[in-house]
Amino acid sequence: MRNPSDHFLRCINADFDKVKATLKGSMKMRFERSDDPLEHITTSDAIRRLFSYYQHSQHYLTARQKVDEMARVKGTVLDAGGSQASFGMQACTLTKRSFVNMSRDFGYYWLRLVIYIVVTVCIGSIYLNVGTKYNSILARGACASFIFGFVTFMSIGGFPSFVEDMKVFQRERLNGHYGVLAFVISNTLSAMPFLILITFLSGTLCYFMVRLHPGFMHYVFFVLCLYASVTVVESLMMAIASIIPNFLMGIIIGAGIQGIFMLVSGYFRLPHDIPKPFWRYPMSYISFHYWALQQGQYQNDLVGLVFDNQDEELPKIPGEYILENVFQIDVSRSKWLDLSVLFGMIVIYRLLFFAMIKVSEDVTPWVRGYIARRRVQHKRREAELAMIRTPSLRGYVVDAAPELPADHP
Incomplete structure (x- = not known):
């Protein structure tokens, strides 16, 4: 009694294993018995079983045949977008x-x-x-x-x-x-x-x-x-x-x-x-x-x-x-x-x-791209100014102490 897409997403989503592990010791899970088959199988086992069934199905053979036909076509650009409806x-x-x-x-x-x-x-x-x-x-x-x-x-x-x-x-x-x-x-x-x-x-x-x-x-x-x-x-x-x-x-x-x-x-x-x-x-x-x-x-x-x-x-x-x-x-x-x-x-x-x-x-x-480019240039300019304001100590030259007169105390 589930939506098919929700059912299969639940089958292959490993997050539900964590939820089941967390609730395993709770009072609700201890005293309630679920008839859901997914409660008794891990996600990895469900994925392995689905993969095995798919490999032996007619859908797999049809898909492989179509992929082989596409692979034999050389130099053709496939149309990947747009509606096929008139x-x-x-x-x-x-x-x-x-x-x-x-x-x-x-x-x-x-x-x-x-x-x-x-x-x-x-x-x-x-x-x-x-x-x-x-x-x-x-x-x-x-x-x-x-x-x-x-x-x-x-x-x-x-x-x-x-x-x-x-x-x-x-x-x-x-x-x-x-x-x-x-x-x-x-x-x-x-x-x-x-x-x-x-x-x-x-x-x-x-x-x-x-x-x-x-x-x-x-x-x-x-x-x-x-x-x-x-x-x-x-x-x-x-x-x-x-x-x-x-x-x-x-x-x-x-x-x-x-x-x-x-x-x-x-x-x-x-x-x-x-x-x-x-x-x-x-x-x-x-x-x-x-x-x-x-x-x-x-x-x-x-x-x-x-x-x-x-x-x-x-x-x-x-x-x-x-x-x-x-x-x-x-x-x-x-x-x-x-x-x-x-x-x-x-x-x-x-x-x-x-x-x-x-x-x-x-x-x-175009406007969004222009704004993004201006922001990147602004950030780059700020980074360059920051490097000029805080130079490394390696770039400093230590001047010699000035000579003092002989009568200086």
């Missing part, structure tokens, strides 16, 4: 394993799903049936800003799990089990169903509780935009995890990057008021919040709606006017183009994740 098999196996791991780990996606649902229910209850009154203009903007800013911000909670995945990948990558591209593709595919589930459930609750723009295509755009934003954050955190193994530092860096992206998204500071050239170009265009919130969801929600004015006698305000004059948004650009930019960012961040792993594989050994 790229498709590697990606498929890694996807299945990663999916099982994510489904069994409660903190990977299930806890985030619960938190997302709780937060979106809170948003829906606060902005419940927001309507088209004059005050609802800024309320709709604030609701969309919170959803695509702070809700997607919570995706950094999966960073510790990303770090654990990277540790497993690095160990298996050193053993040559699979390539970097197979790992990146499998990680992307295995996470996709969970992210779709999270964004679909939470987005649906929020959309219909707040009563955003009616229409099926508007709802589809909202869910797709939320999915793209969450996936972009996941891709960004995976890229950070590839170079920063400390999950606390990674969360701090990821939170700082997202904070900067939210700052130039166009809500806290209107697009035309963002200082140029650095913050407006290129930072606001690099920010995925800018495309998801300012260029995407605002158009999706406001175009086609008509809002009440401050005074009932004044004419109603169309959503296009609000977009151009209040939120400073170019309505001539399609919202679907903005959504395609978000999906393009997903691809870019995944490629960045791939590139960082490849660079880390090449640069890290």
Whole structure:
């Protein structure tokens, strides 16, 4: 009833003989009778018996035959590393394993799903049936800003799990089990169903509780935009995890990057008021919040709606006017183009994740070798300085005593 590998390791490990010799005179060993055959045989006898059985087995003959075939081949370099599985098999196996791991780990996606649902229910209850009154203009903007800013911000909670995945990948990558591209593709595919589930459930609750723009295509755009934003954050955190193994530092860096992206998204500071050239170009265009919130969801929600004015006698305000004059948004650009930019960012961040792993594989050994060489040179220099400061007595020359004057006492 043992694991076979544990059984045979116990058979050939001489340390157990010392343990048995130590416990031989104890009360437990004196009064208990063990049925384990290994208690009545020494390690040397077990090794001798295993060796004898192996020499008369078919495994020994097969191995000898293969060794003789290799010995007859001259001038051929044997391939000793790498996986024999095809790229498709590697990606498929890694996807299945990663999916099982994510489904069994409660903190990977299930806890985030619960938190997302709780937060979106809170948003829906606060902005419940927001309507088209004059005050609802800024309320709709604030609701969309919170959803695509702070809700997607919570995706950094999966960073510790990303770090654990990277540790497993690095160990298996050193053993040559699979390539970097197979790992990146499998990680992307295995996470996709969970992210779709999270964004679909939470987005649906929020959309219909707040009563955003009616229409099926508007709802589809909202869910797709939320999915793209969450996936972009996941891709960004995976890229950070590839170079920063400390999950606390990674969360701090990821939170700082997202904070900067939210700052130039166009809500806290209107697009035309963002200082140029650095913050407006290129930072606001690099920010995925800018495309998801300012260029995407605002158009999706406001175009086609008509809002009440401050005074009932004044004419109603169309959503296009609000977009151009209040939120400073170019309505001539399609919202679907903005959504395609978000999906393009997903691809870019995944490629960045791939590139960082490849660079880390090449640069890290060189950096470690350089540091090791500098330490060796430093130690050698310290040893040389120590020899100069403490020379041997053999190198000293004893000067003759100085001549004293004749009248010296």
